[in-house]
Structure formats: structure tokens, C-alpha cells
Amino acid sequence: MAIIDNHSMRQSALFTKTRREAPKDEVAKNAQLLIRAGFIHKDMTGVYSYLPLGLKVLKKIEQIIREEMNELGGQELFLASLQNKELWEKTNRWDDAAVDIWFKTELKNGAFLGLGMTHEEPITNLMREHIRSIKDLPVAAYQFQTKFRNELRAKSGIMRGREFLMKDLYSFSKNEQSHFEFYEKTKTAYTKIYQRVGLGESTFLTFASGGIFAPYSHEFQTITDAGEDVIYVSREKRIAINKEVYTPEVMKELGVIAEELEEVKSVEVGNIFTLGTRFSEPLELFYNDEKGERTPVFMGSYGIGLGRVMGTIVETMSDEKGIIWPAEVSPFNIHLISLDPKDEVIRSTCDELYNAFQQMGKSVLYDDRDLRPGEKFNDADLIGIPLQIIVGSKNLTNGMVEMKERAKNMATLVPKEKIFATIA
């Protein structure tokens, strides 16, 4: 499951098509571009399927998160989606009056199940079998799992769906102090994740309401008009305050003044939360401390919605022509474009480059289709692979191939034999 897909492929074999126009009922820019470029398919409101290109991006994001979670000491597992009603009754979260986003379903024998909207209950219950002693702590476990949420109003393309892939990590600590030591490390890990996926500049650690066990929780908010949240951000200090806790007291505590804060719309691309003993007590996750005393485990939860991250990248990194993927999450490293596959010299040059790039460890989407150049350029710009290598007779006659960064409008000519050194 954790294998990085670094396959290259010929575009003539790619079954997805690009299209000129977005479906009329799709308003969100992220969904419009991702559908036009053939990354995703909309099944119904708030429910999207990932096509080969989209899945590659999703897997890249997943792998970045996985590496950072492993670095934190997190251990990956995979919890079930079907959930036990009795567990949730113990924490008072089964009743629709308490939690109204459940998808519930029924067994043939009449018993009720829930489709997992989050996994605090099952993982807490599970840990009872593995955490008995103080020597078993701390523990951090995480998963990538489909969450089901019966949102009253799904919207914003893949940024707020009824079914979506989420990374959720749960921490189990012996006490508050140990918890916060870990909690601080997750901040760093999250910051690294957003940098790696290309959202570092526009993403801010944001103070939000903390619940009963901590003064604050922390959200990672990316500035974009496509967001649903409002934050007050200090770009200089690289922190922000969620509107919901934007008070003079909080500002004072964080050492900021209203004048240096800017009100912006943003999207919550991740959050970290101190759960305390909210779940360990009702579900009876206790350990024996040094004195042999039965003590509730102190917990935290840490989430990142992968689709939301992907949608946010598209929202913030695109132009009128299409998507501009950051290098680390691009479906391929290189878009190799042959302007005339019927020309023997161009074809053999492209084949040669295609093989050589792969041997360098680069993944390549090789546009070997027999189409007019304009159509290929438009497709390439729409799909948004950051580096385009264009081979046409005009330049190849002089021994040159063209190298174009998707983000810039300028192309540079590079002698064919120097191209490898240039991109390495």
C-alpha cells in the first residue's frame, strides 16, 4: 500500500480525456480543473472518484504525510469503516442529536452500524488490549482511511465531500506533559508536510478553540478565497487566529495586536487537537502508573484531509490555462511532448529521452499521440506537470530540445545531450 508509484507512461495509453469545458454544475475551481484535466470524476454531490492522474497526486500527498508521520514515530494501521454503535453510545456520540453527520446502516438482524466519520472510539477501544502499563506509553498510531460524513451541504468540489480520504493520527500519552511534548512535535511535522506539498507559503498555524483539556487546538489554514473559514493572520509572525476565538484576550496571550492582523478567508487543511481523557475514561483505556495506580491515558488526535489538500493546491496554484502542480505532488516529474510522432528522428529522440529520464529515476508522461501541437500544448498546460520537455523538428534540426517550466511562460532551448544534466 505504501509503494510510491513512479511509473512512466505513454499518453496514448492514458484512458482519461481532457475536455475544453467544465460541467455546468461544477462551480468550484478545483473540481472544474481536475475534471477538465481528467484527474477526478464526480459521482454525485460530495462524492468524487479518483482517476489515474488524480490518484497519483493523492498517493504523492499520502506518501509525504506518511514519511512525516513515521518520522514522528507514528505507526501505520488500518481501522475498519464499519463501526460499533455500543462504542459510540459510551461516549455519547451515537445519537443524532449529538452528532448529526452519521451515515448509519442496518444489519440483516436489525442491529445498527455506523460508517466511520472519525476513529477515536474504535482506536481507543482497540488500544485497551495493548496499553496496560506505563511502559507501553507513549504510542502514536495513524491511518489513511475513507471517512463518511453526512454533510448537510457538501460543496467546494473535493474540498468538502461526504466521502473523503483522511490521515488521522492518535497519540496516547501517560500524562498531560508527555502529551504536549508530542503535540509540539506534530506542529513541526505538519509544517513540513505543507511545505513539501507546496502550500508552505500560504499556510499558517492557526489558534482555535481547544476544548476542555487545552487552551487551544491548532489548525493549519491555507489562505484562499475558496475557503470557508475566516482567520486573522500575521504573515510576519506566521501565525493566525481563527475568527471563532478572535478576542482581545487571545491576542494578548499570543502577543499580537489587531493592527498587525489581516482578515482573510482560508481553508483548514489540517488540525491537531488535545483530546485529554475525553475518550479514554468512558471507554476505559487505563494504564497502571509507577505506583500501580489505574490512570486514564491522555490522548490527542491529528487530522489531514488529503482531498482537501489536493483541492487547495489546485485552488492556489493554477492559471487560466490549467493546473500548476508543485514538484513533489505532480503526477509525473516530466511531461515529454513529441510534436510529430510520425517523424522518425523526433520519434527516436523522444523514445531515447523517455528511457533515459526513467533511468534517472524520473517519472515521465510521454505525449506520443498523433495530434496537432496546439492540442498537446493545451493538454499539457491543463494537466500541469511542472516541467515540459518539447521535441519538435524546428529545434531538433539544430540539436536542441525545449525545456519549459509550467509555472513560467518562458521556454529555454537546451542542447539535446545536455538535457539530462540540466534537469538532474
Added chain:
RNA sequence: CGGAGUGUGGUGUAACGGUUAACAUUCUUGAUUUGGGAUCAAGUGACUCCGGGUUCGAAUCCCGGCACUCCGACCA
């Protein structure tokens, strides 16, 4: 869940209550062409979301349902 709007080939649009539902694009075939979705020809593709009703006649008007979009509320 409250409010508003929209449902017509794969996609985007058009059609006064009145022929065989039109145009563009996609797709197929052929010709021509090859540095920014070029051109030409032929062809495929629609019970106009579903169910009722009004009418001589409904894509069009009315009722109900469903779906989709937007605004709001909600968002462990």
C-alpha cells in the same frame, strides 16, 4: 435543515404551446495539415431527469418526486 435557481446527445448551449428537437464541440471514417484545440467531407450519438395533469398538440404550462448548483444555518 430554511431560502433561491437549474434539469435538452458524452460536454457546452438553442428551440413563440405547433414539421423529423437545432448549433458547437467530442467521437468514427477519409482528405489535407503539423510550434498553441487549423481546414474540408461524410457519419454515430436524445423517448428533452422521472411520474402525473392541462391541451387537438408539451422540451415549453401546472402538480408531485428526484438530481444538481448557489446563499444561509450546521461542521466531532
